[in-house]
Amino acid sequence: MTAAIVWQRRRAAAAGVWREFAANRGGLAGLVILAVIVLLAVLAPVITDPSGLDVTNAPGRPLQPPSGRFPLGTDIDGRSVLLLTLWGARVSLLVGFAATILSVLIGTIVGIAAGHFGRWVAGILLRLTDFFLVLPSLVLAIALSTVLPQGIATIILAVGVTSWPTTARLVRAQTLTIESRPYIERAKALGGGHLHIVGKHVLPGVLPLVLANTTLVVGNSIIAESTLSFLGLGDPSAVSWGSMLQRALSSGAVTGGAWWYLLPPGLAIVVIVLCFTLVGRALETVVNPRLKGHS
């Protein structure tokens, strides 16, 4: 009975959030483009022939300008740039999402723990957060991906463990706000333990903000992945946008004026990060009442 009411309320709240979100045109546009990109990336093995990625089967001549056969031209090995860009989306999105989940997970746990327990626990956790915050994340990520074996998992780890501190700070602040509310005190007085308070009250209160934050973190993770691949630290066996740019540079395609080799991965990064930012900001305005009327 009560469960039904709870679900009804939740549905209504979700519908409200959606209405508000949909009112933000930028956010909506971002979401639509993002959905298309994700769909294309997921369907890439179905709609394209992966054998075209193998340099030994490259169908074209090196650095052909865009033509009917190759809408975005060919790369230095004669592969279709369109095909590479499509497959590059898979790595970029995979790393983007996985690193974000890792980062947000660490950030949320550390943030809630610091906010909820306070005192020495907070002291230790916040100093740790500060440590990661002041360290230039790129340098740390480079160091990590140099020591660990090359591969996608390493990149995810390197990006994930270097980008959590800001989430932690954010979550801690929100936890403190929520814990100062009277109903938490009531719950404590009624004998609610740490697990109950954190699980039933703090976490649901923090989650909307975490969600909005997550969308923004994804954009950053994608850029971080591209940066590391561009520096030659990515997974060498997978095509990603960063590694396409790196190869264009190292093979001299830039000097050769092959703009069609550089622009697609570059623009793809810009578009996908822009989309995540638009969606993230729209979500933020919805879940954070203080931002209303500002954006």
Added chain:
Amino acid sequence: MWLLFRLGGSTERRDLVRFSMFRSWRVGVPLLAAMLVAGPFVAPAQAQQQGGKVLRVALVQEVDHLNPFLASFASSTMVGRLAWEFLTLPSAEDNTPSPGLATSWTTSDDKLTWTYQIRQGVKWSDGQAVTAKDAAFTFNRIMTDKKAQEANGTYVENFASVTAPDDHTLVIRTKVPQASMTAIDVPIVPEHIWAGISDMDDAKTDGVPVVGVGDGPFLITEYRPNELVRLKANPDYWRGKAKYDELQFISYKNADAAVNALRNDEVDLVNRLTSTQFDALQGEANITTNKATGRRYRELLINPGAQNLDHQPIGDGNPALKDVRVRKAIAQAIDPRTLIDKVLGGYGELGGGLLPTSYPKYHWDPSDAQRYKFDPAAANAALDAAGYPKGADGTRVGPDGKPLQLRLLGRASEDFAQRGSDYVVSWLGAIGIKVTKQLVSDNEVDDRSNAGTYDLAFSGWGTSPDPDYTLGKQSCGALPATAGSSSSASFFCDPQFDALYQQESTELDPAKRADLVKQAQARYYDQVPSVVIDYDNPLEAFRTDRFTSFPKQPAGSGNIMEQSGYWGFYGATPADGGSDSGGLPAGAWVGIGAAVIVVIGAGVGLSRRKKSADDQE
């Protein structure tokens, strides 16, 4: 560069995530634009001239050591060849031995004793006289100090004794007759400086106080690792001072940056161009390109079971590669022709023996019957027959039950390794060998290929006009005393090859010697400790408005940089009235402009940022 900036900027932004997004974009966009403009122009500041004519050379390979006993990168030996004179060196015209410190040389009737007359009146840059004792010291040091053998150990392994009876006479006694005694590519260093160095590995041996004392055409005056090596023309050089005053080697992280620097008149000479860059530079005003016949071979190393001098195994190469049948199958499964055509853009000659076609006397090509033809089906059949059946996932399994998985080591900075590795992975995948790419820094490739911690690796060596150097690097004698100190190029150790090498190096009849050299190469080819892929055409380009000509080696068809000797740099002729002292180069002005944009952009961004922060509360 912009990627870097965005990531760096993100830490600042995330903290203010609730109401920050547009603010950081306002700061970010002008900065980003400014950095895009500034990007290619950052380097020239260090390359500014300080009066006098300067030759600025772009270096796209790292420098491992300036210490000539350790320097093994082509870039490092190129610098070392300028600072210290040799006994004799190959001539610029046709690589025949020509006098250096030695004015003349004679050999005894038993061909075991060589006597060199040392040039009189040559001085080290600190004023002391160059004598035969310096030469004796240099060779004796290499003969007695294992650490000093890293770069040039192969030259002295047959030396019984080296003495200097007086200041102008050097006597070298060899154990067996040696044909390459007029092609000893070892820089002679000053005894009074180097005698005090007890540990050759000491980092200070790369410092200017040590390496700055020389007698070559140029003297090292400044060394900033991975940044700059500065040399000045030696005013007292015995052949006469070079036609310009200063020589700078400026490091660039990638060849594209170096090409841009050449176009923007920030450097005068660039080598190691990729085929795309070379094609793009052809026909540009004030730039001349040079496609040379190569004296380097490029190879794919196949670790044949690395071992040290005592035949104890070192490293962690896959044991399956000790099986020559597996190595042959690998050689059959890769197609050097495709690598040349596609990765090198056609600028290479198909490989055969270790010695390139530019030394026609010693070059060896396999006959059609001998050559490994690209034939994956035959390679598959050979591996099946050798006892490496394919497992369920398509990867072959060795007799020890382990899947046949190999690592492919290559330089991350090198286009060939980056792209060629894709081909090798695909080709070997087709015969059931799973290959993972490991693209790392130049120095790590060097360390690991010396320590034997590789399965497959892209490598390559420059060769000398005399074949001893190259063949010696493949002999058992070149195996490392300790792991990591290797002068062996491939960890090859084969009695039959060694016998041919020994005969060759003692054979003084040129025709017979050439034949033995070819037989040795044929044996190497048959045993495949490495597949010689090709002999690259060195692709170089220089600015004709700054330097009109450079001597090539050999004359007409050769290269300018990475010669056997210093001719290319020493004989460079500056253009008349070429831009020298006074005034900043165009690149610097653009750089300054970009800096101004950065400042203004950041200012605007900050002021807006302040404004929007005010708006918030």
